[in-house]
Structures are given as C-alpha cells and as structure tokens.
Amino acid sequence: MLGNAGELAIMSALRYERYSPVHVALLSDWYGYDIENRRASATERLEVKACVRATADRVFVSRNEFDKAAKFGSEWRLIQVIFSSSVMVERTIIAPHVEEVRELSSGALQALAPDPSPTFQWTDSAEFRPTPDMWIPSALRVDNTFSLECR
Secondary structure (H helix, E strand, O other), X not given: OHHHHHHHHHHHXXXXXXXXXXXXXXXXXXXXXXXXXXXXXXXEEXXXXXXXXXXXXXXXXXXXXXXXXXXXXXXXXXXXXXXXXXXXXXXXXXXXXXXXXXXXXXXXXXXXXXXXEOOEOOOOEEEEOOOHHHOEEOOOOOOOOOXXXXX
C-alpha cells in the first residue's frame, strides 16, 4: 500500500505542475519504472520508492529497473517519497504525511552496483544504500489536496 501511495503522490505532484503523466506501473512491470512524464525537452522515466524515515537509508531495485536506468540514462531517475511513520496506522494518507521527496540519478545508482563477478551476481533485485550526499532534493511538491483511502 505504501508503494502505491508514493506513486500516487508523485502523480499528484506532476499533475499539480500541469503535466499529464502516465502511470505505466499499472500497465506492466516491463517498463522498469513507474511513471512516464513527457516534457517538451525530454521524457522522464520515474521509478518511485516509498518508505518511512526509519527505512529511508536503503532502496530495493529490481534487475529490470536497474537495467532500464542504464538504458535510459538521464531520462530515468529514482524518486523516494518519505512518509511520516503515522501513515502505518492512518486510514487516510494525505499530503502532510509526506515528509520529504528526494531523487537519485541513474548514474548514482549505477555507481553503487559492483560489476557481476564470482562474488556478486544479480538475482531478482538488490538492496542499495546510497550515501546522503547522493540524494538530490526534489522540486516535486505533492498537491495539498492529495488524499488516499487505505483499506
């Protein structure tokens, strides 16, 4: 549920900026990202990871997401939505529950992964622990009217 809330929060932020993003994660995991946003200058391919502050130091990335990050380069980036821990007990997630939105570039993600070797092989996914200086504050702001019922 938290992952879905993160994706929908970013969709609301993009719509608030008057973009028309496509929530491609609803179509297929094949894309290797969750949201596609076409701008005049380029297409943004956004992989959204949601968490609470206690787990914000790590992200799990699938092999497909990692490969698409390499393929699309600067068009692809990871957006981390950090929610307050109170979302774990709330019936409705609202904009003030979003504590921070930050970004990790494709290049930064690629730099974290060792090359495959006898001591490292990919499985379905890998856990990454970016250093604090690798994260970039996002310009995206969740629309104040964002609200999501939890069931």
